[in-house]
Amino acid sequence: MANNKPTLYTSLSPALLHLYDLRNAVVVIIDVFRATSTIASALHNGAQCVIPVDEVAKAIALSKHVNGIAAGERDGKIADGLEHGNSPLEYSPEFIKGRTLVLTTTNGTKLLQMALDNEADTIITGSFPNLSAVCDYLVKENKNVVLGCAGWKDRYNLEDTLFAGAVISRIKEHFTIHCDSSLTAEMQYNTVKDDLHAFAPNLTHYHRLVDRFGLIEDIRFCMTPDIANVLPLYKEGMLLAQ
């Protein structure tokens, strides 16, 4: 049974992240709807970097300081005081190329801060739009991995788990996986992978975004593999394309 493969665990909610040892691990921050999809979109379209922050006031102050764009959402809509939100479709090359995006979101940026507080060795962000880049990086690094699902206000959500399952299904032979969360993630992904878009209306978060805000195109982008295939790596306060 013994082998030298690094371990891979899945944390289904930020409230469970403390159960895993992050100190020697690459932590993948997963917030499919929509923070980590938006981060992939912005960097893929040429943003210089994305700076994740936890408060709207900080986003505004910092964006002025770096001549960047302050953006973010609270409860699914553009946060009060900001002009730009958390939609991956807002950040076209014409708009974002060469600029800095200062982003604050309900769940993803909070989880990233938790990974920092828990001394993660390395932090990257992942979603379907950059699935291959994430998988390639994890295999290349050959370190322990924790797939960190951002969920919704500490509640489990299935879209983040589906992305974890997509990663596991691609790279599992490179890791030691002994974790029911990862087992569930992979099983769930295998059940619906043939038509993620058709499955989407089953997700609670789909209704939050589509019924209230009409964001069906956002959903499609966020569930399309490799549409913005870049690897966002966190370094000294910034997410930079590798």
Next chain:
Amino acid sequence: MANNKPTLYTSLSPALLHLYDLRNAVVVIIDVFRATSTIASALHNGAQCVIPVDEVAKAIALSKHVNGIAAGERDGKIADGLEHGNSPLEYSPEFIKGRTLVLTTTNGTKLLQMALDNEADTIITGSFPNLSAVCDYLVKENKNVVLGCAGWKDRYNLEDTLFAGAVISRIKEHFTIHCDSSLTAEMQYNTVKDDLHAFAPNLTHYHRLVDRFGLIEDIRFCMTPDIANVLPLYKEGMLLAQ
């Protein structure tokens, strides 16, 4: 969309239980391997009651006081200082009929205490051996439901989630369910329900119990629907068969 059906939520770990409002809800404590299977077994075989306690010393003291049987486990084996463990097969009618079982376990009894601390309206315990009794009770009560998975030291485990899925698949038309945890539970259950026993070796907890302690017969019992079909209801410190 509006209806008058009560809500049903699934909490995938004790570390997530605080996210749900238990005050008007029936909380189902689920610890398939093995506490809530053992509770069903003991009560089905005629135990007068089961008293769940959080510490071994309390179990010993209380069992002397009520002339009962002190039992329990820590990390999967009989706890130091106790003669009886957490195996549903230990509690035959010949042994347990008319007697009081004072039980302490790693996960199940802790979760039950959390439900009490969070002012649950009603607490019952469930596992495959008493699946029908649980479902019948929840439909009859017609109150909000929280299915509380005990997990393993706050980590998610799949066997508790599968039981939640079994309950949901049977009674979902009686409830308003808008919860990705419940969606995952039902999907996972539907994927493996045709042969739960064949699926069991995929579970991390299976290896903890079978590889280390040879408890394959315990596993079979714990995953057999309605083999001890009784409804354990918590009242004033005791679980009593309804």
